[in-house]
Structures are given as C-alpha cells and as structure tokens.
Amino acid sequence: MIILPAIDIMDGEVVRLEKGNFSRRKNYGTDPVSLAKFYKNAGFSYLHVVDLDAAKTGQPVNQSLIVDIARESGLFVDVGGGLKEEEDIAFYLENGVFAVNMGSLAVKEPGRTAKLIQKFGGDRIYVSLDLLGEDVRIHGWQEKATVKWQDLMKKLIKGGAETFVMTDISRDGMLSGVSEDFYKRILNTFPDIRLFASGGVSGLEDIRVLDRLGVYGVITGKALLEGKLKTEELAEWLC
Template structure:
C-alpha cells in the first residue's frame, strides 16, 4: 500500500479542514515547500496536494505554488482541487505532476472524463469521490459531494464509478467527508464494500487515519494507498514511523 502524506492549501498555507467545512479549518505554520521537503527527507515516495481554494472556486487557484512544490520535493505528486478542464490537466502534468485528481468533473461530465482517460491514460488520472454516507433502510449509501464538498447531488459513488470501469479508470481517491480531519479512524466498512465491488481498481483511502493501526488495517484489506494528513500535523505518529511499518505489509 502506497503512503501519501498530504498538503492541503488555502491562500498559500498548509491547512486541514474538519469534515470538509471551510469554516472549521486549522492553519499550520510550516511553509508548504518546507513540509514537502521534510516528507521527502523522511523517505516518502509520494505526496498528495489539494488546492482547497481551487476546489471551492471551481478553477485552479494555486497552480504556481503547486508546481513549485513538485519541483522542490522530487516526489511523485498527486494533485486535486479545482481541476475542471483538459488544459488544467495538461498544465499540471507538463509541470511534473504524476497524477491529477478529478472529482466534480467526473461526477458531472462523463464525456469529458472519458476523453481525459483517452488523452492522458488511466495511470495519470485519478477519479476523486468525496462522499457523505447515509443509511437508507439499513443500507449504506455514499452520496457524492462536489464543488469543494459544498454541493451534494443525486449521484452515488457506485453510479459514478460504474461509468468508468473498463473505460480507462485505474485509481480512485475515496474520501468519507464525515471522517476527514476528525482523527476518528477511516471508513473501513465503506472501503470494504468498494473493494468487493471493484477488485481491480487501486482504491486510495482518505479521511480519518489517526494511528499506525489504521494503516495496518487498510493495508490488510487490500487498499492501494492511504492519504495521511492531520495525523502527521498533530504528531499522532511520524511519516518515518509509518514508512518503517509499511516495509512489513
């Protein structure tokens, strides 16, 4: 299982939201480039960067800073937030980004998303699912939220993914908004449902990781990657510790 330490950006600063709420954000003093270099020095191979300003505005808002981070750290960087057009994807990939996450676009425009798979390949495009989970008649339903988690539509996670299975989709970023930034543990049950339904996809667990034990459980259930954010900022464990543990998975 890959480990992606995360850097979420608002106005050029490292932040963490709680449950996707912009009014409940914590700003950290460390500069984004310093954080990225520190993760590289700790032995990371991957980095996950989110342009939260872009996610909220519906357009890339911090591309220059993101590309500076890419150049500074030398890691395989996955970027999301505000990516809405092929030009956005091209800008990021040409700037050295390894993978681009599309969320709102994948939910709203299947034709444009299919073309991205055709133009750039499934190894460079990750579909991002930010969901709010509710229970209906004892059945768990993951409803997709868009526009920086501000809008919850009628699409379910499975209805979105079913469009793209067999059409180039390889990797899915799976975020349970209710757990994001809460340090309350990942959404294991939901991830297990996705693992059973989509065994060939690389599923990335995002939201709620709070301990090394959480990472062990995600690896044991076959998740392809885990995003680690607030747990690192709040010193629940270090990235070096997580990477050391990963050698035993």
C-alpha cells in the same frame, strides 16, 4: 501499499478542514514547499496535494506553488481541486506533477472525463470521489450530487478509469479512525481498482487495518501534521 502525506493549501498556507467545512479551518503556519521537502527527507516518495481555494471556486488558484512543490521536493505529486479544463491538466502534467485528480468534473461529466483519461492515461488521471454516507459530494463538498457512487464508478471504469481516491467525509480531518466497512464495501464491489483511502487516519493501527484490506494507498494529513502518526512507524510502507 503506499503512504501519501497530504498537504491541503488555502491562501498559500498548509491547512486542514474538519469534514470539509471551510469555516472549521486550522492553519499550521508551515510553508508547503518546506513541508514537502521534509516528507521527502523522511523517506516518503508520494504526496497528495489539494488546492482548497480551487476546490471552492472551481478554478485553479495555486498552480505555481504546486509546481514548485513537485519540482523542489522530488516527490511523485498528485493534485486535486477545481480541475476541469484540459489546458490546466496538461499544465500540471507537463510541469512536474505526476497525476491529477478529477472530482466534480468526473461526477458531472463522466464522458468527458473518460476522454481525458484516454488522452493522458489512467495512471495520470485519478478519479476523486468524496462520499458522505451514500451521498456523493462535489464542489469542495458543498453540493450533493444526484448520482449513485456505484453507478458512477461503473461508468468511469468502463471509460478507462483505473485509480480512485475515495474520501470518507464524515471522518476527514477528525482523527476519529478509518471506517473499515467503508473501504471494504468499495473493494468488494470493485476489486480490480487501485484504491487510495482518505479520511480518518488517527494512528498506526488505521494504517494496518487498511493494509489488511488491500487498499493501494493511504492518504493521511492531520495525523502526520499533529504527530499522531510518526514517520519512523511507517518504514515498511515507504518506497
């Protein structure tokens, strides 16, 4: 299992939202590039970056900043937020970003998403699904989709999807602990996917729970930013 620190960007700053609510935003006063370098120096190899401005508007906003993060940190960066055009995906993948996350596009246009996966590879295109209970949420979690997550995942896997970033919105940014049942249910239904768990990490015990479940990776933002999770505690998972 690998650990991915998360950097959420809004107005060029590192922020965290509570349950995806844009009105419940906390600024950390930290330069995103400097924070990424800190994580690299602490021993991390991977980084999850979300362009919240893009997630809200549906158009990439912080492209140059995100490319700087990838190039200057030397981390394997995956990025999400507002990505739907092939040229934007290609821009990131050709400029130092390791992988991109397809969220709203994957929900609304799974067929088109499958073509992008076939072109760029299942290891470079992640499917990012955000769930609030049984509901799939899109457009920065502001809109409820009509599709069932199980049916959508089956279709996307058939189209070549290998890696899924699954966020439990009800716990995201809350430091309330992860829902073991949430991720267990996903893995029981789709045991062969590479699953990145996101939402609710509050400390080391949550990391241990997810490791025992067999998730491929864990994304954690607020717990690291606020010192609830110490980098020195994570040595066995850093690679």
